[in-house]
Amino acid sequence: MVTLDAAVRQVLDLPEVVERDHHGRRSFRVGGRILTTVWSPRELNVMAGEARILAAAAAHPEACSEVRWGGRVSAVRVALDRVDAELLEDLLDHAWRRAAPGGAGEPPPLRPELGPDHCLTTGGARRRPADRVTV
Numbered sequence: 307m308v309t310l311d312a313a314v315r316q317v318l319d320l321p322e323v324v325e326r327d328h329h330g331r332r333s334f335r336v337g338g339r340i341l342t343t344v345w346s347p348r349e350l351n352v353m354a355g356e357a358r359i360l361a362a363a364a365a366h367p368e369a370c371s372e373v374r375w376g377g378r379v380s381a382v383r384v385a386l387d388r389v390d391a392e393l394l395e396d397l398l399d400h401a402w403r404r405a406a407p408g409g410a411g412e413p414p415p416l417r418p419e420l421g422p423d424h425c426l427t428t429g430g431a432r433r434r435p436a437d438r439v440t441v
Contacts, residue, residue: 308386308394310347316395317342320402337407342398343381351381354400358382362397369393 308316317323317334323341326333332344342352351373354362359382362370369388373381384394 336405339405341401341405350384352397353381354397358400
């Protein structure tokens with residue numbers, strides 16, 4: 307479980323993220339691009355990229371569901387009362403990397419110790435956005 311206040315702190319801890327209104331809802335942006343919106347006091351929409359969205363919804367149906375806009379997968383709706391902090395951090399990290407100007411694009415896979423059922427599957431060490439490498 308993650309409170310809305312804790313989730314907002316998590317988002318605002320990412321580099322260069324600012325809060326802005328988006329059609330009457332709170333949104334969080336980097337470089338002008340939305341990475342997440344507060345859908346309700348108990349739900350966030352996180353723009354984590356189609357692959358990550360589908361994986362999170364499949365692996366964590368109790369906490370994550372697909373959001374489609376215009377026929378395409380656009381976000382993962384995260385139920386804050388059912389998500390764990392590590393999964394939310396991972397989804398926000400993906401969204402930040404996709405939205406950040408000159409961002410690293412898709413981040414490396416999750417840390418192996420989180421296991422294949424955490425979101426996507428195995429791979430190398432996951433880096434925080436502040437540790438990203440830009441060329």
